[in-house]
Amino acid sequence: MSPPGSPDLALMESDGSGVLQPDVNPPVSGNGLTEEVIRMAAQGKGRYVHMIYQTLSPLLYGICLRYAPRREDAQDMLQESFIKIFSNLSRFRHEGSFEGWARRITVNTALEFLRKKSPYFEEIEKGRGVAGRDFIEESLQAGELMALLSQMPLGYRTVFNLYAIEGYSHAEIAAMLGISEGTSKSQLSRAKDWLRQKLIHIYPERFKNNLIENHEEDTD
């Protein structure tokens, strides 16, 4: 068992000085991991595997937190996602963004996790596929938004995450979740209603007057 905060030395190599160096001069360019790092990690080199983890884990954990009902679930999702990423490194073709590839794996893993847990998607009546465009103050910080999102019912949250944050279309969401497009749209509509009410409830002074401007417009 490793001490808290300490990486597992089983996946690292000594630099010969007697002191283990988990990430000495990581060959990372900008935000992305180089092809060399990915290739070495695909070969099972512990140092490079850890390097990928260190680089991607904050981002992927953020994704998992958005989808998971609890933080423990997010950790499980993250662990499962990295296992899939590391197991499939050799399949990455270096044609697109490695980060995007890892994101997709994480989102799919999160959805799979939610699917196994329980039915999250509440069927709502059809015909409400048109969502309003809601406006809120720009001043809300990411932490506040995350806190708000974490309180949202899971069914709404999943569709909202996929549509509003990941940028998937309703057709894609419907395919991913195994629901109809109409359901996806209605879930999104409900999610925004829920957010609107929550914001007014939590921040009555800030959002009472200027929060909502509905536009009769199809959001898809």
Add this chain to the structure above:
Amino acid sequence: MKKIPIEELFRKELQNYREAPPSEVWTGISQRLAARRRRKAAFLWGGTLSGCILLTAALFWIRKTPSQPNPILSNLQNLEQPAKAQSEVSAPLFNSTNAHSAAPTQGNQNQRPEASFTLRVPNPAPERLASPTRANQKVYGSHPVTEPTPIPNKITEESINPIESHASTDANVLQEDPNRAVAETLKNEEKSGLKKASENSEEHMAEAPELKPATTSDSKCKKWPLYVGITYEAGSMWRLMPQSATPNAWMPESQVEHLASAKGGTSTSFSDVIQAIQLMAGYRFGEALSVQMAIGHTRIGHFESGSLLERALPSDGRLGLMTETGAWKVGPEAVSDSMVRMKKLSQQFSFITLSPGVLYQHHLKNWVVGFNAQAHAHILAGNRAEATFAQSVHTYKHEGLRPVAFSLSAGASVGYRLQKLVLSVGFQGGYWLTPLSRSGFAGSRYIHLGVRPALMYHF
């Protein structure tokens, strides 16, 4: 105040939202990856083992000789067929139910009653009469013998003079037989062969105990040249690389402290030992050469004691024991020398070992001299280390070990054969091709020498 759509705000703020996960996540991932590697290695070697077993089985079936026709029946058929062609006479010459009761007909594969047959004698053919050995060709087990006639288990007067002893029952038959001359000739040959066998039987049995009458198990010996065995090996190991050349990497199980590395030093008293127990199965090619596969458990241990505690145990700077400045510390606290000096250190690494190999055996009467060579794949099954300090004992687990290590060994043995059992004892020496860990204390290469008693059962 500027207003923006909800979706855009969430997308802007949360699309790249980052939060550091707790360290337990990485611990879990690394453990699962390590477990996957071990499983992969286990599958690899399990597959290799299965392949070897299948190969051995295939070799066995390929080499298995097709069942030979019963030579007694063949002789009888040889006698019968010309007889049918040349004469319609088929009256039995004699019924030797008792006469041949001692003859080993257990191997008879047709449904003819055991130890009971009727010899039908054809019309006299000149060449048959001129060939006295033809009728005498009897086969014990799978060994055809012409002269002398094979040795029965019991030589009795009845078996020597089958016709006379049954004169009362067979007399009429003999009298009625138109080919009495042939019968007489055969009878004389039979008698002379059996008598000669009787005279020499004891001598033969003494000189060549394996020339006993064919039995079911002997038949199997021909069909199943296999053996199984169990071996135990205990010995010492020696490092080929000085300890100071390899850094140590230790991780505690207790999460209380972390011993990162030990700079070299002059260990005063240490010993490395090896113990191995294996179950083996082998296939003999001829009398001497065999191929075998063994599976077992190997444990190597390292024990140090005494003034070894002169060794420094520098830590990673967070928790642990530090001697950077000559002062012992556990974390930020300085402690007395006696608290941190180790009294004893023991490590144990256990492996599941798969060992294909070859064995050459030379037989000197009941003594067997054997030479073997084996390759070993050691799949890591566990490791444990204990450091005993003045006031406490800490249990550690060595991290960074390879999931599979390889070694070669060879040895010589002397054994004694007790029927199908061979008890032997020998020396076995080996060389570890791969170090146990990528780096660290157990990272050096070893040679080992051990004593290996063995017990083998030959089918």
